[in-house]
Amino acid sequence: xxxxxxxxxxxxxxxxxxxxxxxxxxxxxxxxxxxxxxxxxxxxxxxxxxxxxxxxxxxxxxxxxxxxxxxxxxxxxxxxxxxxxxxxxxxxxxxxxxxxxxxxxxxxxxxxxxxxxxxxxxxxxxxxxxxxxxxxxxxxxxxxxxxxxxxxxxxxxxxxxxxxxxxxxxxxxxxxx
Numbered sequence: 001x002x003x004x005x006x007x008x009x010x011x012x013x014x015x016x017x018x019x020x021x022x023x024x025x026x027x028x029x030x031x032x033x034x035x036x037x038x039x040x041x042x043x044x045x046x047x048x049x050x051x052x053x054x055x056x057x058x059x060x061x062x063x064x065x066x067x068x069x070x071x072x073x074x075x076x077x078x079x080x081x082x083x084x085x086x087x088x089x090x091x092x093x094x095x096x097x098x099x100x101x102x103x104x105x106x107x108x109x110x111x112x113x114x115x116x117x118x119x120x121x122x123x124x125x126x127x128x129x130x131x132x133x134x135x136x137x138x139x140x141x142x143x144x145x146x147x148x149x150x151x152x153x154x155x156x157x158x159x160x161x162x163x164x165x166x167x168x169x170x171x172x173x174x175x176x177x
Contacts, residue, residue, distance in 0.1 A: 070083040
């Protein structure tokens with residue numbers, strides 16, 4: 001008989017410090033085998049959602065959020081988040097019980113790379129969905145405002161960089177003449 005290997009979770013150090021992530025390539029220096037396993041696990045979680053996931057996913061599907069769409073069971077780095085919006089850099093995690101030390105550590109790792117994590121209790125979704133949606137909307141507006149402010153500061157600090165597509169088209173057409 002071969003001995004089965006089990007995943008050992010390190011105990012978090014003081015104050016649940018997040019590990020340093022190196023954002024390189026497809027999986028942030030995660031092996032292809034591990035990343036494929038994460039995607040397979042996320043696919044399985046999408047196939048077998050909890051009741052709270054079903055309710056929130058249905059509401060997101062009906063909502064017109066424009067370019068801010070939430071993907072169910074999204075893989076971000078080495079984490080699987082319940083709902084992830086890449087454009088906003090926001091993740092929503094649904095808690096069936098109390099968050100564990102592993103959950104806290106994962107949240108800190110995600111926030112270290114710029115993904116804001118919002119935790120919602122499953123009972124709140126099932127009992128009072130309108131309040132939950134209002135909280136999500138407020139958080140989304142905060143993130144949009146933060147991104148706009150960061151873009152404004154960047155533009156002021158780098159006046160010679162031009163990102164507007166319309167300006168680039170005008171410049172390209174002027175060169176052709």
